[in-house]
Amino acid sequence: MQSIAEEAALRCEGITKAFQGVHAVNGAAFEVPRDKITALIGPNGAGKTTVVNILSGSMTCDSGREFLGEAEVTNWPSHRIARMGLMRTFQLSRELGGLTVLENLLVAPARQPGESLLNVFFRPRLVKRQEREDVERALSVLDTYGLYQLRDNRASELSGGQKKLLEISRAVMASPKILLLDEPMAGVNPALVERICGYIMDLKRDGVTVLMIEHNLNVVETICDHVIVLAEGRTLATGRLSELRENVEVVRAYLGEVIDASSAS
Amino acid sequence: MTLFWLSVGFGFVTASVLAIAAVGLSLQFGITNYINFAYGDFMALGAFFAYVLNAEVFHINIWVALVLGSLLMGVLAVFINRFLLSPFVRRFQRTFYVLIVTFGLSLILLNLEYSIWGADVRFYQTTISRAIHIGPILLTKDQLIVMGIAVVLMLGVHAMLKTTRLGKSMRAMADSTTLAMTSGIDTKRITTITWFISGTLAGISGTVLGITEGNLTPASGELFLFVIFAAVIVGGVGSIYGAMAGALLIGLATEISAAFINPAYKLDTAFVILIITLLVRPNGLFARPGIA
């Protein structure tokens, strides 16, 4: 039996997905190594977000298989996959607008006793105790991400950068084993990019496997251990970024796209 | 067996009325991406406009009144969109609010109609004609004209969507409004025109409903609304051709069922078909993917 360290945290094979006859994903297959930060890169339209949607359960695939560790989770609905410890963020931040920042995080933990009607009425002390624990942890997480001052603000009132941070901290609050980040640096100013990179590296140190879709190759170079290149809905190559830069096919796939780090936002 | 064929005949008539209504609803839904819950009242209002022209004020021929009344409803629909619905859509991102607004609009229109015309049953002034035999099917001249109108309108809508620039713009908007906008399509103009068409078709279907049913009350449209919903959902929401197919299916099914069960419940048959569809094939017959 493989040791935990060698087994891929997340693995997919032969994933296809077509929309009205057009194949967005056409045979994607890759492994996401445990406890590492992996980047999923590729030109626009390569199917990266679709793959993440499929892996997280928001969409079903037409064919293919997906594994979390040893368990097959192909086409499981998103809430079941989330329960297995896979959390994701969205490219365009989706905050729970009617709730406060703190409440956004309080929704995240799985299996809260307070979500059961019976507990609410017959075990109120248990519910209260768990809620206090969650609140303390949430306030800490908010503090780490610099959102503590905004804890009582309505989430819809946050700025774009703050919503990004909320998106990530909310996923973190759910104690994920695997975290899928969909373009975490999109539309974010350079200083915030550095901070988020710091957070992601801290997550890795704490034992979270990270897979991130990213266009900013500077970021990929800095923090990612492993890179998967997707093009035309198919896995083109995997490995370290330095190797991939030499890969003719990869360069060709990116033709017309600027790889120059200095102009990457 | 004659009863069966009679029902089939009536089925085609009902399907005709349904088809006009369902297509009007679908076109508007495709562009605006929300359902107009006041559509039944648009139908009734258009029918009453025709009624006023035909039976009260000017005593115009029913078919001419139909055209005029429906066009008037089309214009009114444009105003309602411009001053009520569009502002809500622009202001609130979620469709929640505008749905409640259309629900409220339905209440307002219905009760305005009651206020003006009361709850009494009204009748169009149309010449009583003999029934005509077409094979085993027996239909009156009015019913045949209604079917003819439906066929002409269906062909017209089909031609518009496929060949005209307007139609192509509408199809583009139905697919993706933002993409259509960036392609240079004047979405506001298309939306206005769509509401005009939707309102007009509502008026036409309301009027022909009044003609085929033989009577008219302000609530006629609302009571028929769920049958239209059934046709639209069974056919596949968002698909115009689905709406036509759904109308045909539901129209025939409801009338044929009347031959076997208490006719008072024939419309409820539509609902049963709707439920079965939801259980077995929830996207309908011709659904556009990614919608339901």
Added chain:
Amino acid sequence: MSYYVFTLVFFLFDYFILAMGLNIQYGETGILNFAYIGFVAIGSYVTGALSLPNSVGTGQHYILGLSLPFPVNLLLGGLASMLFAVVVALIALRRLRTDYLAMVLISLSLVLYDICNNYVPLFNGADGLYNVPEPFAGVLHLTTNSFIPFFAVLTGVIALAMWFVMSRITRSPLGRTFRAVRDDSVVAAALGKDVFRLQLRSMLIGSFYAGIGGGLIIQFSGSFNPTAWLPGETFVVFAVLIVGGVGNNVGMLVGALLVETLLIHLPAFLPAIPGHPGLIEYLDAVVIGVVLIAMLWFRPQGAVPERLRKAVSFGVRDDAVGDRPLVVGAATPVVAPSAVATAGLRIEEQE
């Protein structure tokens, strides 16, 4: 005179109960239940039919007829409504997004109305149920004049109890998760919440309230027929929510008061216009519709807006975290302080 006042008091509390039921479905969970009045009607009919004796010989036609006493029949009426909600949820909730669900629900409402109106053996058709026995008749021997204040107060007590229960729910983590489903069901699912089961739970709770509210109506007035619940009545309950303030218990009481004033007080004081029967009622309905739309535009949060839940209300000492200055955009080291470790970012074993 007090007869009239207590009738108003009864309807105030009853609308409040109805509003709470719709609120958990729509205000908290985001389910646009346009068939709500159907659930109310089921509660009403079942409550009435259960308390009536066997239908043979009464001149009415109805099912059940078990001569059950109050409050047994009332509770069963609420249960019947819940059963109906289960059926509806299993058929419709699983697959449909908001507007299609609303379409199906409106259709359901109309069909239900059609059946109750036409199919006499069920609940006496268009005539509806009447001569429903007064609750506690054999025990308290109240006259009509004393029954009305008595029942109005009783309804108030019931409403209070139900309010207490609802408050517990909305303030609990379950309530918060409902609101998460309302705000963004995709995110809720991505966080591991079973959206369907949550929506089902919300529908069940809400329909129980609807059933009780309906049951109380038939117990108060002794009769119930289709004219009392034309599908447009759902809109009145929405009006109570939206005018008063969605998601807010106090707001709903305010909304019930405002809407009731418009619906009942106003037409009562205006003279009927000769030659136009029912005109006042019609114009009244128009006014309600206009007021609702105006409210939605000018004050969508309602008369009493939903209050945000502040951190201090959880009873956690704020100074546990301290007041670190918020430094946004300033240069920070790439590796954030190890506060992350102390934040308790333990990866709990799940499944």
